[in-house]
Amino acid sequence: MLETRALPDASGYYGPFGGRYVPETLVAALDELEASFQRHHRDPAFVAELENLLHFYAGRPTPTYHAARLSEQLGGAQVYLKREDLAHTGAHKINNALGQGLLARVSGKRRVIAETGAGQHGVASATVCAMLGLDCVVYMGEEDVHRQALNVARMRTLGAEVISVTSGTRTLKDAINEALRDWVTNVENTFYLFGSATGPHPYPKIVREFQRVIGREARAQIQQLSGGLPDTVVACVNGGSNAIGIFSAFIEDPDVALIGVEAGGRGGEQGEHAATVESGTPGILHGARSLLLQDEGGQIIGTHSIAAGLDYPGVGPELAYLHHVGRTEFATFGDADALDALELLARTEGIIPALESAHAVAGAIRMASETSSDRVILVNLSGRGDKDMETIAAQLGTRG
Amino acid sequence: MNRIDASFRSAEAESRLVLAPYVTVGYPTRESAVELALAYVEAGADMLEIGMPFSDPIADGPTVQLASQIALEGGVWLEDAFNMIERIRSQTDIPLVPMGYVNPFMQFGFDSLAREISAAGADGLIVPDVLPEHADDIEAANAEHGLYLIRFAAPTTPRQRLRQVGSGAKGFIYCVSVTGVTGSRARLADDLPAYLARVGEATSVPRMVGFGISKPEHLRTLHGRAEGAIVASALIDIVQASPPSEGIEAAAAHVRNLAAAA
Numbered sequence: 001m002l003e004t005r006a007l008p009d010a011s012g013y014y015g016p017f018g019g020r021y022v023p024e025t026l027v028a029a030l031d032e033l034e035a036s037f038q039r040h041h042r043d044p045a046f047v048a049e050l051e052n053l054l055h056f057y058a059g060r061p062t063p064t065y066h067a068a069r070l071s072e073q074l075g076g077a078q079v080y081l082k083r084e085d086l087a088h089t090g091a092h093k094i095n096n097a098l099g100q101g102l103l104a105r106v107s108g109k110r111r112v113i114a115e116t117g118a119g120q121h122g123v124a125s126a127t128v129c130a131m132l133g134l135d136c137v138v139y140m141g142e143e144d145v146h147r148q149a150l151n152v153a154r155m156r157t158l159g160a161e162v163i164s165v166t167s168g169t170r171t172l173k174d175a176i177n178e179a180l181r182d183w184v185t186n187v188e189n190t191f192y193l194f195g196s197a198t199g200p201h202p203y204p205k206i207v208r209e210f211q212r213v214i215g216r217e218a219r220a221q222i223q224q225l226s227g228g229l230p231d232t233v234v235a236c237v238n239g240g241s242n243a244i245g246i247f248s249a250f251i252e253d254p255d256v257a258l259i260g261v262e263a264g265g266r267g268g269e270q271g272e273h274a275a276t277v278e279s280g281t282p283g284i285l286h287g288a289r290s291l292l293l294q295d296e297g298g299q300i301i302g303t304h305s306i307a308a309g310l311d312y313p314g315v316g317p318e319l320a321y322l323h324h325v326g327r328t329e330f331a332t333f334g335d336a337d338a339l340d341a342l343e344l345l346a347r348t349e350g351i352i353p354a355l356e357s358a359h360a361v362a363g364a365i366r367m368a369s370e371t372s373s374d375r376v377i378l379v380n381l382s383g384r385g386d387k388d389m390e391t392i393a394a395q396l397g398t399r400g
Numbered sequence: 401m402n403r404i405d406a407s408f409r410s411a412e413a414e415s416r417l418v419l420a421p422y423v424t425v426g427y428p429t430r431e432s433a434v435e436l437a438l439a440y441v442e443a444g445a446d447m448l449e450i451g452m453p454f455s456d457p458i459a460d461g462p463t464v465q466l467a468s469q470i471a472l473e474g475g476v477w478l479e480d481a482f483n484m485i486e487r488i489r490s491q492t493d494i495p496l497v498p499m500g501y502v503n504p505f506m507q508f509g510f511d512s513l514a515r516e517i518s519a520a521g522a523d524g525l526i527v528p529d530v531l532p533e534h535a536d537d538i539e540a541a542n543a544e545h546g547l548y549l550i551r552f553a554a555p556t557t558p559r560q561r562l563r564q565v566g567s568g569a570k571g572f573i574y575c576v577s578v579t580g581v582t583g584s585r586a587r588l589a590d591d592l593p594a595y596l597a598r599v600g601e602a603t604s605v606p607r608m609v610g611f612g613i614s615k616p617e618h619l620r621t622l623h624g625r626a627e628g629a630i631v632a633s634a635l636i637d638i639v640q641a642s643p644p645s646e647g648i649e650a651a652a653a654h655v656r657n658l659a660a661a662a
Contacts, residue, residue: 011533021502021529023459024552025579027561167465168455180458185580187556284503284529285456297477298504299455 012201014321064221077375091383097124099210104191117172118309119151121195126160196239197316200287211245242382263305264334274303306335307355354383418628420447426471439652444659452500461583463633489521499526518545566603585612616661
């Protein structure tokens, strides 16, 4: 049995991955964050406040739903959906934003910065900052500002300042660069509310711990609904916060297969996808050693996915490690697969998933149709599709 | 003796600061980068920091990023850096200290990198996103080839950590002058003298101040408080603002003014 609760080690490593590769200016702030997290995340008063907010504010527990019509149509395994799309703000990102928001409040820092790709973490951060009375600045790549315009409007409505990042590839990677530069500059009065299970230690650990609630709930719910553990758990993976959140409850169950679905974009050519585990190589980006999409000279290369939240050339160090030791498998599904899955789920179950989550649904559809009807597949439906309706309408519209 | 040590020794004898202009490999162009570096040497540079471009330079502000991006678009590769160091070395004896982010170095191999830059004539290496506690492999590779891996101090670094950073430091401590990224600033931070004094108490290794140093008066305020200064963005700004045929001479003229104040 794989024992991962002890990870990361004291230096922030998960086997060969993780660590802390940052400018010296940030060391003191990361040490302070680590100490604050250690002090508070098991403190009964902190835990009670967080659980209270997760329940009364964010709407947890989110249900696990048996997608019976979808399963019947596929003619194979039974598909269950962990409905993170029903959480406040429409995705799992609120879990971590609430946890880190409370850490920001106890830190005494009044200014919060965040990066966002699809805008879901930005919206969650803006939401929590509004509720806690903190100032919020969100960095977002210019390309994502355009394709997730609705989320930009939501953040601004919530009182956050959204800064459009025009450097580099103008997507999440560059938003993180700018957020890190801001943090280096304003570290003494600014809390960096990091959204993905990547970045320098202790962020991957903190994000996992605050997203663990997804797996904890889902494990109890699926046992109640299906009478046992699932055969397979599927989640979309980029940085991997929703995946590590749900996987964390099943890692020590050797009979449960854990499948991460990466964005295949438009195809296997360099720059056309974001399948980091499948075709990346070890490297260091944004403070952590992990798998990256890079050229042979170590420059980071551009990615493509129809899902803005899967358009990052790296993966969290713990997922890279789980892949390394063979505990998780990865599959790749592209833009067209995700759209097909989205449409099928919408038509059979009346649920429009986020384009990110639609990749996980695509993976589950393939697996379900290849296995027998007594099998159980649990999918983390990490977000809802409202933010993507323009893209979805344009893409599905052209199909007639 | 490592040329870095020699440089601080002779500057100290003359009560001068060691002045280190920053050049980017492949900037302004692949051809003119060496020309720019040699113009700085001619203008009175005591040391050169030679930046190797990276796609995601998180410690650098917009100016250095821009130079980096221009260089990458010009197709610059690590081999261009080795070649540039070698060509500068054939013309001067001042210390040459390449700087770059860890990922391209990791892909090339820390040992191969140290071997190549040492053979080309470099004296040290600056990697702003590697902390001493994660640097065992890269430090060993550098030591093997007689290179100093430069360590950093920041205004946010606590005293206890300053002592740890300082205890194994070689060549100089790169003192980030402000919390922030590289870039020109009108004036230096008010708490800079106290911070430099803290670094001085923690280590006897020379202090090179970087980030935000742009004017002769900045250097004058550093006398007695640090042993040297690195100037980057101010020079790139001058190159960017000048017509292509005049950029090198204009930036070198600024180095000459700085050298007079060092």
